[in-house]
Amino acid sequence: MIMKHIFKYLMLGAVALLTHACNNESESDLLEPKVYFENKTQMLSIEGETMTVELSSRLTTLSDSPVEVTYAIADKSVVDEYNAKYGTSYEMFDASHASLSSTSSTIASGDIYSEIISVELSNLSTVEEGKSFILPVKVQSNSVPTLPGTDMVFFFISKPVKITTVAKFNSNYIKVPFPAGTYFNSFTYEALVYISRFGSNNTIMGTEGIMILRIGDAGGGVTPEDIIEVAGQQTYKVSDPVQTGKWYHIALTYDQPSGKSAIYVNGSKWAETGWAIPGFDPNADVGFNIGKIPGFQWGERPLYGYMSEVRVWSVARTETQLKQNMLTVDPKSPGLELYFKLNGTDEQAGGYIKDCAKGLECTTNLSIFEELETPVKVE
Template sequence: MKLSYIFSALLLLSVAAACKKAPEYAPKLYFTDTEQFPEKTLTVDGPSTVGLSVTSSIKVDRDIRVSIETKPDLVESYNQQNNTHYQALPAGSYSLATNNGAITIASGTNRSDVANFSILSLDQFEEGVTYCLPVSITNVEGGMDVLESSRTMYLVVKRTIITQAASLASSRYFRVPGFAADPALASVAALTMECRISVNAFQTANPFISSVMGIEENFLLRFGDVSILNSQLQLAGGLINGRKFPVTSKGSFTTNQWIHVAVVYNGATIALYVNGVLDNYTDAQPGGVNLTDTYSDGFLIGRSAGSRYLNGAISEARVWTRALTPTELQNNLCYVSPDSPGLLAYWRFNGDISGNDVPDLTGHGYSAIANNTITWIPGVRCP
């Protein structure tokens, strides 16, 4: 009898719990497509216009008037919070067209009309600088709340760079002998190698290797090997304190397409990135990468181990003594300030040379020395 009573009581409690209403969430407003990430990136090569709008999480039953306003003063705090290095858009280079400072979500819909954001002129833009203009929701008429994480949209504006690149065809390559001469580089605790390349053709003869940059048997970014596709990216070696941690890309790549490739060692993992997006990684160990290693001519760009050349072209190659974040990689595909913290060496390969040496823009003196007369490829656009 007692067990029957207990069972009945438990049954009533479970029914009561099931009948409780699910929590109700108030509808929210947010800048369209920023509910997950507040940035919207625009790449421009002249005057252009893009529409901005606000979205409601439900269809509204009355007109909702949303006031928006540019907030260039927020750029500095955003940089500090996100480890970015944006500059405020130059005054006079843009406009934001609204209906008396507002946009409206009409009754029966869930998206507003558009406010036209326009880049009017690039005259004040500096090459390689990434600009930002925050736009905030400042007032709502109609009784709806704003999703606070999306109250402000950060318009990130990049100017297309048109430059030259160095051909690596016909067995051309570059040496960086300055690394071997610097004892401070014998054990680098964190490292990023990155560059922008285009491949004319992947190697079809054994061992099917097209070398990008680095040191053979130590820390070498390359395509192909006997055990992988000739078009797969690989960090070969990955030598940390006597132990190797190689990693290979999940996918393969096509010819005649400009891509940004990077390898990042942070003391715990070695990761491959393509166009700033993580492709694959492997667990590693704390220690140091030896950039002074002179095996097979030391640090090379476009070649390794005798005749493992890259048949292609290169632009924007850099080596850092710190692990860049994905955001940093994505924002710096085309250019970075030569005085950026942790930037060890920077070669633009844009035709600015001294003899046959491509200068290291950091001022550290790690010139990239060509093995032959450099052939330049004009009209290379980035991004």
Template sequence: MKRIFLFAALLVLAATACDRDEYKDKTPNDPALYLDAAASRPDINVFFKRTVETQQKNLMAVLSSPLSHDIEASLAVDPALVDLYNARHGTDYELLDKSHYELSTNALSIAAGEVNSKPATVQFKNLTALPIDVTYLVPVTIASSDVGLLGASSRVWYLVKQTSAVTTVADLTDNWITFPTLDKAGPQSDLFNGLTAVTYEIIVRVKKFDKQKAEISSVMGVEQYLLLRFGDTSFPRQQLQVQAGGSKFPDADDVKSLEANEWYHLAMTYDVLAGDMRIYVNGEVQSEGKAKWSGEAVDLAMRAKYDADPETNASLKEAYQFLIGYSYDEKRPLQGEVAEARVWSKVRTAKEIWDHMYDVDPAADGLLGYWKFDTPEDGDIIRDMTGHGNDGVAAKPLKWNTSVEVPQINKE
């Protein structure tokens, strides 16, 4: 075992020495070559679900400053870097077989006076033949005899895995999901009205909790009625809060604050008549207690009641509606990514929430709406998996992230 650790340490020291050698006899102002894909971080996830056959990643050669002559560079996969990656990260990943990847070119050029080459691609193929939940490496490097390299940014490791986890999510930064069918009277909106029990569930990653921009991040629900959100005035910015009628739940507690850039499964359950409320984070109860309600049933689609009888329900014409990532106005954005969301007409038990955090039967009893944010091919539409037809519609063109891996806490 000592020999293994000694070997790993030597590899890391050797890599560090190589990085330093690249700057030998150079001044800080000398132009240097690097890969744009490695500029922010040296490893890139290529995670995909079982139905995905191909993936493509783009990269370019870049100069830190232009030169007066053309630059020629070579692009290659370097198997020797697999051991270096494993030594640095304590992993035992193998090199991906050549049958599963292809470089679009092995040569990149940067013209005099320019700083970027034309884009090249790494095409990953035959992916469904790979085993589930096994990670492989494809280390890609750049080299040139015309100019020095910019340290570790001259190489990038692609981590390739066919995963059983969620791999595609929608980015709701400065965006949100509406539900047009809930504005209209009929059986679709009727499902969301007259509820005596409610469960919200959502898988979400907040990119940032920016108190300067807003004191609240709206998650899902109905403003000033039944809303799950982060923060409030004089309330911890990163703590979950439910606005239920005229009450707010729970009390402020900094210990309950969540972190930015972490995936969470969030759930809120509410027995309307009894007033019993619970907030779950990753399947565990974070808060529980009483939240007062008027005693009447919950209506998440109040405009549908106006549509059915405008004269009687005139006050509901502009009522707040059920939304994801939006509530009062655009100044309370979610600023994050969503993997899926659900609404139930029942109080889900702790076991039910834990067992089915990342997937659920679309025909399950009491499931009113189920939206999986995993179909970029549908554009700005988020299909209702229940078959009830309450599809979500993005307020603005959706941005998709198709290479994530949402941790499955209940399977670890």
């Protein structure tokens, strides 16, 4: 019996010592310096032929001795992984057009920041306008570990799209005949919109009474600019009213599996709600129209202003995707069912205009394109 008690206390003591050792190890691990990037992303808007940016890393805590760190451009698989995780479509920036002034740097004893090196990007005139790239750079050290999840910096590289020609809507419209049998379960509407003056209903696009996106529906003491309405489904009261004389990127998304619908303005979610609908037929009732509903018996509800980059998708685009592609998108993107650039390049003749995604021939009275003094800017 005595031996049994002695064994019991020895075991308890061993567990206590093991627990204490683990705690000490945990505390030691927390105090151990680790190297990482303080800023994991840098957004680079490129112009000209070359660009140089600074790069440095840091330690979580001070080190008693100098710490050598090394840098390397990561491979394309890192970009592929990023796209898969966030639903984006970035391309890997050509590593042959990127060079590091040094592949190593030192963090001095008693300091936490490394010496600065530079990253030079070249041949930038060959970068296609509107495309988005990532250059991933990795840091590591032989003397200290890296902080998990922060050992990579992503340089997001793009050449700004400059939209200087837009379509003027002044009782103008585009009537879209989607192929027979078209039915959207999930979908996205999006467009660049500029309001010159408000009417009582300002049609952006959609199927009247079924699924139409417009700004305002006067009445009940609510002024048009205070709301963004999806007629037939939902009226969204906005906290920041839409203004005249200003460009907006406005998007409506519906993800049928989750039943989530959202309004995005300039890439940020302004409102969200739930719908219990299976989807809709864009050819229903008076059909799908952009800019106004021509010949509609209860009023044509025109938008007065300008529009550009009008798109319809058969998928619910994510917030990241909307932000990445406000000013342009690849016409061959999966799920893109209708795309009018409305910058004067859309094929148009004899009262018809073709979209550049599927080549749908749509009727229109759109005849005015206007050159802007300054390019479209979404803030």
